[in-house]
Amino acid sequence: MKDLNLEQLDLLFDEIYQNLDVPKSLVKEADLKYEELSTWLKQDSEKNFKSNSLLYPQGSNLLGTCVRAVKSSDDFDYDLVYVREIKKESTTQKELKTQVGDQLKRYLKHQKESNSPEIPELTEGSRCWTLKYGKKFHMDILPAIPDLEGSYTANKEDGIYITDKELREWCTSNPKGYNMWFRAQMKEQINEERIKLAKASHMEVQDIPEHEVKTILQRAIQILKRNRDLTYEGHKDNKPISVIITTLATHSYRKTSSLYQALQDILTNMESFITRKNGEDWVTSPINANENFANKWNEFPERKKAFMAWLSSAKEEFLGLEKQGSAIQLSERLKKSLGDDTVTSALKKFEERTIKRALITNAVNSVTTPTKPHGHF
Amino acid sequence: MSPSSVAIKDVRDSLNSYPKLSLFSNQNVYFIKGTWEVTFNNIVIEEYEIKIELSEKYPEELPLVFELSNKIPKKADRHINPKGNACLFVDDARWEIWPIGSSFLNFLTIPVSNFFLWQVYFAEYNQAPEWGERGHGEKGIIQ
Numbered sequence: 001m002k003d004l005n006l007e008q009l010d011l012l013f014d015e016i017y018q019n020l021d022v023p024k025s026l027v028k029e030a031d032l033k034y035e036e037l038s039t040w041l042k043q044d045s046e047k048n049f050k051s052n053s054l055l056y057p058q059g060s061n062l063l064g065t066c067v068r069a070v071k072s073s074d075d076f077d078y079d080l081v082y083v084r085e086i087k088k089e090s091t092t093q094k095e096l097k098t099q100v101g102d103q104l105k106r107y108l109k110h111q112k113e114s115n116s117p118e119i120p121e122l123t124e125g126s127r128c129w130t131l132k133y134g135k136k137f138h139m140d141i142l143p144a145i146p147d148l149e150g151s152y153t154a155n156k157e158d159g160i161y162i163t164d165k166e167l168r169e170w171c172t173s174n175p176k177g178y179n180m181w182f183r184a185q186m187k188e189q190i191n192e193e194r195i196k197l198a199k200a201s202h203m204e205v206q207d208i209p210e211h212e213v214k215t216i217l218q219r220a221i222q223i224l225k226r227n228r229d230l231t232y233e234g235h236k237d238n239k240p241i242s243v244i245i246t247t248l249a250t251h252s253y254r255k256t257s258s259l260y261q262a263l264q265d266i267l268t269n270m271e272s273f274i275t276r277k278n279g280e281d282w283v284t285s286p287i288n289a290n291e292n293f294a295n296k297w298n299e300f301p302e303r304k305k306a307f308m309a310w311l312s313s314a315k316e317e318f319l320g321l322e323k324q325g326s327a328i329q330l331s332e333r334l335k336k337s338l339g340d341d342t343v344t345s346a347l348k349k350f351e352e353r354t355i356k357r358a359l360i361t362n363a364v365n366s367v368t369t370p371t372k373p374h375g376h377f
Numbered sequence: 378m379s380p381s382s383v384a385i386k387d388v389r390d391s392l393n394s395y396p397k398l399s400l401f402s403n404q405n406v407y408f409i410k411g412t413w414e415v416t417f418n419n420i421v422i423e424e425y426e427i428k429i430e431l432s433e434k435y436p437e438e439l440p441l442v443f444e445l446s447n448k449i450p451k452k453a454d455r456h457i458n459p460k461g462n463a464c465l466f467v468d469d470a471r472w473e474i475w476p477i478g479s480s481f482l483n484f485l486t487i488p489v490s491n492f493f494l495w496q497v498y499f500a501e502y503n504q505a506p507e508w509g510e511r512g513h514g515e516k517g518i519i520q
Contacts, residue, residue, distance in 0.1 A: 196503060199503065202450040359417045360501055363415065363497075364498055364506045364507070369474075369491075370491060371487060372466065372508065373464055373495055
């Protein structure tokens, strides 16, 4: 059996990535619930606290790197930040967390009283509150207040303090600033994808919003996150966190338009962006030189060990696949890395597209009198 | 005025090679409708619903080809002009590609066939096949 060439590998990974996306209908449903909750919380905050508040997406939900759950019976995460516009001196982490919990309880009461067909289940986590909508999705709502003093290099005004039960000091974050940085690193690729989608969907480029397209970098991150999720299924404590994978992958991305090549570049280079400062491991926030995404590695060395073990196995699983034989042989190997259903369905589509491409190429090569179509307007 | 009976007979005869296309007439206006298949070795790669209008002055005037299934974006960069018909080739090239006196079969097997194959290739690869394309407007004529 012949090895796959780079074009075929790209085609196969392109089909795989499409199976990792959360179904659009589910995202749309979650978007509607988010908008409804956002409006309600804003009104509740004005009524009960005489202050403004804002609920907005964060994490992979904002970055466009959400991955479908490994098991079809599992739901997907819809991460949100809820910022109450109050001063740090006027509250404590505990009070803020409790008040947000009370707001969400009032929201559920309101839902019940208005006979809403679906009442989510509310639970408390160490950092956030979770609203679970059956087996479809859950919203993690992270309580926050503005941090106007943070030393961010992007979106300084969007810095926030967030609550954490396990920590006495407020933690800082800036999801909007991070998103700005992430998207700036692939600005050209976003525009290229918008042009492609506009061409394919009979639309004008300016009518295609950025979040409607996926770049090679976003797809590569989704593939790596799926591999991470499978590797750490059932061992969530040490699972490498998404922001570390995303940051290191973005630094390592070489702007290639090939998904397979992007995976090669990322896996080969990502370790070199982990640095040492004062004897500690650092994955520096790209928008705040004082923020270390890997700070927990120093407290829990097993987490660094888990990251390095994942990286090492991902290299073994994804590097040099062009020497791994036919699509079927390769797929057998990838099933272990990315999931049986995901790869089986991708392989079927890959085979159909490969046959179609071969037919098109043969048909084009058999044209004896080429004529060039012309556009006159 | 309508196309000559000789010209219409040639069209009918040509359509024998394309059983999924049929000739219709309405008060001396002739048009062809049906399914255009892009094939290789009799394997269908893609299908398009099409209509070909023959003007009163056919064959002096070129037939107009319309894609009805909306698989091809109706845009200049997909070689569809603002009236919705396919831009098969630059007008000045007609004398080389399909001179007056040529059979309608040649029209179908060369420019129409190439046009739809070009579309299939573009849809799959997001670029023109190696034989290329002409630019739009005056630029295309100069090429």
